Amino acid sequence: MDIGIYLTVSQIGELDEQRQSFSTSGWFTFQWVDDSLKWNVTDFNGTEQIYLSSQTIWTPDLVLLNSATGIKLFSHQQVPVSVEHTGLVVWYHGDLFQSQCDFDIVHFPFDTQICNFVLSTWVTTSDKVKLTPLPHQLDIYTTGENGLWQLRNITTFLKEHQYPRLIVELTLKRRPSYYVYNLIIPITLLSLLSSLVFALPMEYGDKVALSMTVxxxxxxxxxxxxxxxxKTSRQTSYLTIYLTALLTLSSLSVAMMILILRIYKRQGKVPKVLQKWVVLWKCFSSNKKQTAAVDQDHADDVSTEDPSWKDVSATLEAMCLRLFLFMNISLGIVLFTVLIVLTN
Structure with a gap:
């Protein structure tokens, strides 16, 4: 006996990434031809269709194998069944279906998830019953909207097994705006704030406290x-890697700020190597154009300068400002390139 199956989705429920399960409200439509239920229309006053209880006729022993709430036979519900004079039986089974789903969180929150329903018979083997997908087209106007997920497509295919098995595959696209405004944008602004700590004057005493807050x-x-x-080690989100990298940079900025403050408070003579390094940085960061034909008198004046430890701390702080800004901006560009370009 061939049993045609069709899924109608009325509402996408909750997708629980933590438990790796999702819920969908809708109904399955099952169709088959039962020769024992045929009748001659003229013998029954032109009656072409009747409705019977599913408990009074034969119904297939179908179950949802990957159910997240326990395996139950669909026939346990006493619902009406449509029977036509040709023996065509149409059985509707509606419920809130909860099934297991293996989430792929690599491109979170710009990810697309593929979850499925695995239908099979409980005791009837493949040589007696065949499950056949009925052709249908997804109607997005009659499907209820979900705040976080958008139903893109429904596909159905068979899988060879001792028992007949049919897989209904749902393609779901996450709506990323919630996570963009509440997660990605605040993280990006914090990354810039962690770099701007080096731009504060050295007399500001809470620079380390601000770095620790970030x-x-x-x-x-x-x-x-x-x-x-x-909780899985098979996949790691790019956003998690990005946030971990920002956490590492923020930790380094705290360490560098402590080092800069210790250099700022230090007394004594600055080593010659550090003096030359400070002079070179001042020449490099000067707003005046430096050329090969620099005036010799000016070069002698620069070389005779005697930088202090405060100059060393200011130079190190300026280098850290540029370096951390460059690394934070580069990480943000790489993240958005991976999440947006590779997911399209």
Whole structure:
């Protein structure tokens, strides 16, 4: 007996990345021809269709194999069944279906998930019953909208097995705007703030405190994101790697700020190597154009300067400002390139 199957989705429910499961409300349409239910229309006053209880006729012993709430026979519900005079039986089974789904979080939050329903018979083998997908087209206007997910496509295909098995595959696209405004943009602004700490005057006494505040903020965002992610080592989100890299840079900025403050408070004579390094940096960062034909008197004046430890700390701070800004901006460009370009 051939059993045609068709899925109608009325509402995409919750997709739980932590438990790796998703819920969908809708109904399955099952069709088959039962020769024992045929009748002659003229013998019954032109009656072409009747409705019977699913408990009074034969129904297939179908189950959802990858159910997240336990395996139950679809026939346990007493629902009406449409029977036509040709023996065509149409059975509708509606429910809130919860099934397991293996999430791919690599491109989070610009990811596309593929979740499926695996239908099979419980005891009937493939030589007695054949499951056949019915052709259909997804109607996005009659499907309920979900705030975080968009249903892109529904495909159905068979899988060879001892028992008949049919897989209904749902392609779901995440709506990323919530995570862009509440996660990515705050993280990007914090990364710039962690670099601008080096631009504060040295007399500002809470530079280390500000660096620690930014570091703790990164830790809060990382904890919040990993809480909602599946606990698996097979996949790692690019956003998690990006946030971990920013957390590392923020930790380095705290360490460098402490080092700069210690150099700033130091007394004594500056070594010759550090003096030359400070002079070269001042020449490099000067707003005046430096050419090969620099005046010799000016060069002698620069070479006779005696930088102090405060000059060393200011030079190191200026280098850190440029270096950390470059690394933070580069990490952001790489992240958006990977998430947006590779996912399209």
């Amino acid at each position: 570091l703790l903020s990164f830790g809060v965002f990382l904890t919040q994101m990993t809480t909602n992610m599946p």
